[in-house]
Structures are given as C-alpha cells and as structure tokens.
Amino acid sequence: MLHEIKTAPDQEQPGRPTNDQEKSGLFRQVVCLSTSNYDAVPTRKQNVMNRLVDADILYFDPGVTWIAPLKDPTAKARLAAWKQPGRQVTDNIRVFAIPPYLPFFNRHRVINRSNQRRLAAYVRRRMKEHGFEKPLLWCYSPTSCDLVDLIPRRGLVYDCVDRHSAYPGMIDPAVVDRMEQDLASRADQVFCTAAGLYDRLADYNSNTVLIPNGANFDLFVQAAGRTLRPERFDRPVFGFVGMLQDCLDYNAIMAVAQAWPEGEVRLIGKPLPGVDLSPLQQYPNIKLLGLKPQAELPALMREFDVCLNVFRAGDLSRDVSPLKFYEYLATGKPVVSTPEPLQVADFSDVVYIASHTDDFVVKCRQALAETDTAIADRRIAYARDCSWDSRVAQMVGILKERGLY
Numbered sequence: 024m025l026h027e028i029k030t031a032p033d034q035e036q037p038g039r040p041t042n043d044q045e046k047s048g049l050f051r052q053v054v055c056l057s058t059s060n061y062d063a064v065p066t067r068k069q070n071v072m073n074r075l076v077d078a079d080i081l082y083f084d085p086g087v088t089w090i091a092p093l094k095d096p097t098a099k100a101r102l103a104a105w106k107q108p109g110r111q112v113t114d115n116i117r118v119f120a121i122p123p124y125l126p127f128f129n130r131h132r133v134i135n136r137s138n139q140r141r142l143a144a145y146v147r148r149r150m151k152e153h154g155f156e157k158p159l160l161w162c163y164s165p166t167s168c169d170l171v172d173l174i175p176r177r178g179l180v181y182d183c184v185d186r187h188s189a190y191p192g193m194i195d196p197a198v199v200d201r202m203e204q205d206l207a208s209r210a211d212q213v214f215c216t217a218a219g220l221y222d223r224l225a226d227y228n229s230n231t232v233l234i235p236n237g238a239n240f241d242l243f244v245q246a247a248g249r250t251l252r253p254e255r256f257d258r259p260v261f262g263f264v265g266m267l268q269d270c271l272d273y274n275a276i277m278a279v280a281q282a283w284p285e286g287e288v289r290l291i292g293k294p295l296p297g298v299d300l301s302p303l304q305q306y307p308n309i310k311l312l313g314l315k316p317q318a319e320l321p322a323l324m325r326e327f328d329v330c331l332n333v334f335r336a337g338d339l340s341r342d343v344s345p346l347k348f349y350e351y352l353a354t355g356k357p358v359v360s361t362p363e364p365l366q367v368a369d370f371s372d373v374v375y376i377a378s379h380t381d382d383f384v385v386k387c388r389q390a391l392a393e394t395d396t397a398i399a400d401r402r403i404a405y406a407r408d409c410s411w412d413s414r415v416a417q418m419v420g421i422l423k424e425r426g427l428y
Contacts, residue, residue: 051078051428052158054146054174056167058184060084061118065317066346067184067216067236068163072116074415078428079115081149081158086121086142095296105145119149128166129194135202136169143173150174159427162210165203172209178427181210183220184236189338191269207231211427214418216344217366230425234417235366238349240410245321246354247403259286259391262327264320265347267294267311272335272361273302275383279331280306282384288331291315291323324354329390332360332367332374333383341365353406355399357390359383373402 053075057068061082065073072080086105091098104120111117122145128135150158160176165187171179187203188196207213207224213231215221225231261279267290280288286308293314294300303309315323324330330351334340340363348367351358359375360367361383367374375390377383407413422428 051075052155052177053078053080053161054150054155054158054176055080055082055161056146056163056170057082058085058163061112061116064314065239067182070237070239070411071182071415071418072161073113074411075419076115078159079153079155080117081109081146081153081155082112082116082118083146083149084118084120085164086124088126089123090126091123109149117153121145127193129192129199131195132169132198132202135166139166139169140173143170146170146174159422162206165199165206168202168206168209171206178211178422179209180422180427181206181213181224183207183213183215183224184344185216186220186338186342189342212422212425217342217364219342219365232421234414235409236344236346236349237409237411237414238346238353238406239317240353240407240412242317243321243324243350243353244355244403244406246324246327246356247399248325248355257283257285259283259328260326261286261288261329261331261387262291262324263289263331263333263347264291264324264350265345267292267298267300269295269298270334270337270340270343272333272380272383273300274335274380275333275361275377276309276331277303277306278380278384279387280309282387284308289323289327291320320350321354324350324356327354327356329387330354330356330358332358334361334363336363349406349409352402352409355403357393357398358402359386359390370402370405373398373405 055068055072059066059068061069061084072082087098087101101120102123105122107120109117109119121142124138125134128138157175157177159178159180160171160174161180161182163182163184188199204227207227210228211230213224213228214234215224215231216235218233221231221233276288288309289312290309291312332345332348332351334343343364344366345364357375359377362376362378367376375386377386419428
C-alpha cells in the first residue's frame with residue numbers, strides 16, 4: 024500500500040507535469056537522497072539514477088558536518104556549496120549539495136531530528152523551484168527516517184546497501200539500527216544488496232526484495248581476454264580495485280606478496296581516512312596505484328593475472344555487496360576471494376574461495392594454473408546477468424507493478 028500523507032488525500036497520483044516536463048516527455052519525478060557524491064567513483068546510487076532515464080531526478084549529494092574541516096581541510100569548501108543553484112549533469116538529473124549539519128547525529132536521535140528538519144525544508148524548496156510536487160523519494164541512509172514524513176511524495180523507497188550500524192566511528196549501533204527500522208517500516212518498497220540485510224529488513228517490511236549490486240558490464244568486459252604469459256607463475260600480477268578500508272584482509276594481500284616476491288600486487292583505490300597501510304610498505308612488490316578514473320580501469324585490469332576480493336570477517340564484510348566482485352567477473356579473469364562477503368558462495372563454480380590466509384595463497388596458485396576457457400566464459404555470462412542494466416530493470420519492474428513508478 025502506498026504511503027499516505029494526511030494533508031494529501033490524492034497521494035497515489037503522480038504530480039501534474041510542468042511545462043518543461045511536457046516538452047521532454049518525462050512525467051515521473053524522483054528525489055534521491057544519496058550517500059555518495061554524484062561526481063565520485065560510481066556506486067549503486069549513481070548507477071541506479073543514471074538508468075532512470077524516463078524520470079526527472081533531483082539528486083542530493085551527502086553533506087558535511089560543521090566540524091568536518093577540523094579533520095578534513097578539503098571539507099571547508101563544501102560548507103557553502105549548498106547555496107549554489109545545482110548542476111544539470113544529464114538531461115534529466117540535477118545535482119545539489121545540502122546544508123551543513125550538526126555532528127553526533129548517529130549517536131543522538133534528537134540531533135538527527137534537528138538535522139533532518141532543516142534538510143527537509145531545503146529539499147522542499149528545491150522541489151518547488153523545479154516543479155516537483157509528489158515525487159518518488161529514494162533514500163539510502165537510515166538518518167532519512169526523520170525526514171520522510173516532512174516531504175510530500177508519491178512513494179518511498181529505501182535502498183539499503185550496507186549494515187550501517189557496523190561502520191566504525193562516532194555512532195551508537197543501537198541508535199542507527201532503530202533509525203533504519205523506522206525508515207524501512209515506513210517505506211513503500213525496500214531494496215537491499217545482501218541476504219543478511221534482507222533477513223533483517225524483511226522483518227520490518229514485507230515489501231523487501233534482495234537485489235545485489237551490479238557492474239557496468241559493457242565497460243569492464245573490455246578487460247576480458249587473458250594472455251597466458253609463460254612467466255606468469257614466477258612473475259604474476261595480482262590486482263585489487265576498490266576503496267582501501269579497514270574491513271579488507273590485508274594479511275591475505277601481504278601473504279600473496281610474500282609468496283610471489285618477483286610478482287606484483289597492484290592495489291587501485293584510495294585509502295579511507297584513518298586506514299593504516301604502513302604494514303604493506305615492507306613489501307616492495309605491493310604497488311599502491313591510487314584512485315583511477317573508472318574509464319581507465321579496464322586497461323589496468325587487463326594486465327591482471329588474478330583478481331583479488333579480500334574482506335576480513337566482520338558484520339560489515341558479511342553483508343557487503345562489492346561492485347568490484349561483479350566487475351572482476353566481467354573481465355573473465357580468475358577471481359580469488361575470502362569467504363566474506365557471503366554472496367561470493369553463489370559463484371563458487373567460477374571463483375576460488377579461500378577459507379584462511381594460507382589457503383588464499385593456495386587458491387591463487389590454482390587460479391594461475393587455470394586453463395579452461397569455459398570457466399572464463401561462465402564468469403562473463405554471470406556478469407552480464409548481473410549488469411546494472413539488468414538490476415535496475417528489475418527494480419523498475421517491481422516499482423511499476425506496485426504503482427510507485
């Protein structure tokens with residue numbers, strides 16, 4: 024049943040199209056409250072919104088707290104960004120910054136309520152400027168629980184991509200979990216990326232569907248094709264692509280570097296603040312290549328002999344749905360993975376899954392010895408089925424069936 028707002032008895036009807044919409048033919052309206060900046064490395068948020076080509080979209084980047092510049096000097100420029108009119112990034116997507124907010128909102132619900140009231144007023148103002156009356160509200164953060172009843176809307180989607188209460192930092196997990204419960208129970212439709220997330224959220228909302236992350240298949244399949252170099256057993260290239268964060272298994276990475284001193288372990292990605300990578304420095308064959316534009320990744324990944332999916336055990340790792348994993352599959356190259364995230368088990372026929380650090384090295388040796396091209400073809404076929412086009416088509420189909428889109 025669609026969410027109803029007492030002051031809007033016709034809530035189930037879409038807003039009347041504006042003149043601009045009538046010209047473009049886009050009568051659907053979506054407001055996305057994202058947890059990723061639109062211009063950052065594309066994650067689920069950008070990939071989903073970019074494929075809603077038949078809707079006008081207002082995309083709100085995540086903001087910063089007033090004290091953020093104390094830890095990150097670059098955040099100072101973002102404090103005033105919300106005063107800008109927004110940027111038209113595609114024909115149907117306009118991106119806005121949001122006002123700075125008070126810290127400690129993930130520890131004290133009263134602070135979150137204050138932050139979200141201010142944000143709701145800002146979102147309503149932007150909606151009015153662009154002729155948005157009752158859009159589909161699409162949320163990614165549990166903190167939105169205290170905003171959703173302040174926004175007139177056609178419906179509410181909560182797209183859960185992580186176990187938010189498992190993140191480190193200044194949070195109270197019980198507070199975050201309760202906010203998520205409140206948001207999920209209010210939503211007209213809940214999507215989630217992992218089975219563990221589904222098991223929890225389905226208790227709050229029967230309209231919960233598991234749709235894992237995907238890959239930009241057409242881009243990453245460009246890295247397919249494996250050169251069987253005679254020297255690869257002695258000088259192989261192992262590659263990892265993704266953010267360098269605390270939940271990665273750096274012991275597995277160092278074990279690979281030690282096992283193949285003449286080879287290379289190439290890590291492509293940006294270290295998150297506070298992550299200590301100093302133990303890696305004792306291995307000259309571990310190359311930190313930094314963050315690279317997505318368009319450059321296929322050429323870099325084509326040089327990999329083995330792709331590494333490395334997460335250490337934990338609540339966050341168990342329920343994550345790493346984009347890199349599906350991107351690896353699209354290359355067709357051998358993939359060696361830790362047991363977490365749990366969804367790698369669904370691909371055990373084409374992925375080498377190691378049970379512990381020593382076994383990780385064993386599985387890397389097996390991956391290097393792979394010669395069956397049929398296995399590579401199956402990886403690519405799986406990736407095609409897991410493409411973002413396929414994932415978003417599934418989402419849209421569900422929303423249309425329920426009258427939300």
